[in-house]
Amino acid sequence: MKKLIKISIITTMFFLISIFLASQMKVVNAIPVEKINSELKEINYQIIAVYPHASDAFTQGLIFHEGYLYESTGQYGSSSLRKTDYQSGEIIKSIQLDENYFGEGITIFANKIYQLSWRENKAFVYDLDFNLLKTFTYQGEGWGLTSNQDFLIMSDGSQYIYYRNPEDFEIVKKISITANDIPLNNINELQYLDGYLYANIWLEDYIVKIDLENAEVKAYLDLENIIDKDQYEHQLDVLNGIAYLEEKESFLVTGKLWPKLFEIVLLD
Template sequence: MRGTVRNRFRGALAIGLVLLAASCGSAQVPAEQHGHDDREHTEQGLRHASSVPHLSVDVVRALEHDPRAFTQGLEVAGGSLYESTGKHGESTVRALNPRDGRVLKQRRLPEKFFGEGLTVVGDRVWQLTWKAGVAFQRDRTSLDEIRRVHYDGQGWGLCHDGTKLVMSDGSSRLTFRDPNTFAATGGATVRLGGEPVTELNELECAGGHVWANLWGSDQILRVDPGSGRVTAVVDAAGLLPKGERAAAGVLNGIAAVDGEFLLTGKNWPRLYRVRFVPR
């Protein structure tokens, strides 16, 4: 079954109404629940967005996803789907079957840590934490902890482009890190029309781009990691049917797979395999 999201769901929610609902919904959720800022969130207007291409999502298929998973990081590697989940006392790292969402292996973080983004590097997995300033390096097969390293600031999203790690911290800055030591090696400020774009959340490195979930919205940004320039905006509004949105959180989770992407969100009952297509 194929077709754009708007065609599949018969345009049930106009884009403006979806954005308003997302903004109002996040304002009602305590900071501990959404895992980021203590201040009330208001969605960015993304001024100058008309200066770059806009993409829609073409749904290939819907897959099962654990609705208890407060998704913070998502990545496909070696035929498995790796997911990091958040909340104090509930944070996990898990390996899933990407075809049906079944949990194959799982490790729980100590209660004081709030899990955030993750990425796979060879036979290792790096997993961030939100405010603790600690990254866990894990064995990819067992998911057992190997060591911990410390970093300054918050941890939000993380991906690996084959040579370096790319990390977001809620600001407009992407920090580049050594995939072995986790030491900072540089970075780039993400800009759209010359203006910084903040609240970059879960990341995916694919096709020479960094794809960044924009916190609290249904938008995904395609970023040139060399310059930090936003080169496209993806509108992923309307993936979940209206009846399922009330019990679910925001869009957060993007994983590249065979030229397509898996998208999900916090406490979503489904993963969606999609293509990004011109609007």
């Protein structure tokens, strides 16, 4: 009996340790879109310009607003909020987050900047001059953030997308994203446009186009070959970062620690 109790205690401890270790990592179970549904439409694109991008920027979120690119960067001890001239790469304004925060997605709603943190359960709200106006707390992780005309739209690394009230950050609606009825996990950086959500998938080289009306992936954009990572001395991390330039009907895309920012147009 004592031996059985000892085995039971060891098993329980192993189970609890496994849960703890799993909680310390982002989920790595995104299924490549091609395997989810081979009939998904692939969107072709054309690069129309290439701009310099700060190679120290661990890009977590991008948003284009009134001629400038706003960027949230991650990593503990070096997370920041930046305003840049996207064509020259010049950082016009920048603030550092406290070393205890890991910066994540951002959006601009009603001339206020909303910035998420990863595991710290806190969202920051700034004016356009980066003055902190208030903070919100929320449950779970923060990954990507965008907005439509009425709500903030947030991802947390799962298959779920959350609509949040910009006044109090409370959840208004929650939807589950699928492709061919299979949940799509690791939804990361977001860009809303005309009823669709364009989303980076963490650890993958594509962006998916999600129809928010029925929460289904309709198409994908394969960016595997947009940059040659082998030609750079420092290691480039994953694709992440997408912003829409309304006046040009183009997108800006980049990745974590990438020295380049690409302007692309979708061809179909």
